[in-house]
Every structure is written in structure tokens, then in C-alpha cells.
Amino acid sequence: MYESTINIGEIFTIKNIIIYFIIINLFGFFIMWLDKRKAKKGKWRIPEKTLFIITGLRWWNRNNSRNVYF
Numbered sequence: 001m002y003e004s005t006i007n008i009g010e011i012f013t014i015k016n017i018i019i020y021f022i023i024i025n026l027f028g029f030f031i032m033w034l035d036k037r038k039a040k041k042g043k044w045r046i047p048e049k050t051l052f053i054i055t056g057l058r059w060w061n062r063n064n065s066r067n068v069y070f
Helices: 015-040 048-062
Strands: none
Touching: 015 048
16 A cells, blocks of 8 residues: 655755745735725725634734734
8 A cells, every 4th residue: 555654854944844834924914904994985895703813823923922913
């Protein structure tokens, strides 16, 4: 049988971590921008729970140096 093993070091390379930071930050900024735009137009906004989840994914990228306010 084919045996597949994944080394954790192959997944968490510096390159992959940097790619993760770039993608999650771009996604987070897009969602925040979209929410702000909807607020200005008086339309339905993105739920706060969703914003907190996205911020949580971005949180450790900021070295725990900021508080989160909406």
C-alpha cells in the first residue's frame, strides 16, 4: 500500500508562514473595508462575530500589542 507521511516541518516553513500572513491580512483588510463601506451606505453589515473570528486569525501576527475595538 501507499504510505504517506507528512512532516510538520514541511508544512510550517518560513515561506508558508509568510504566505499565510499576507493572505489573512489582505482578507481581513478587505472584510473591514467592505463592512465600513456598507455602514456608510446604511446597508446590512457583516456580523460582529465574523469580524472577531477574522481578527483572531490575524491577532498573533500583531505580537499582541493592540486591543481590538469595533
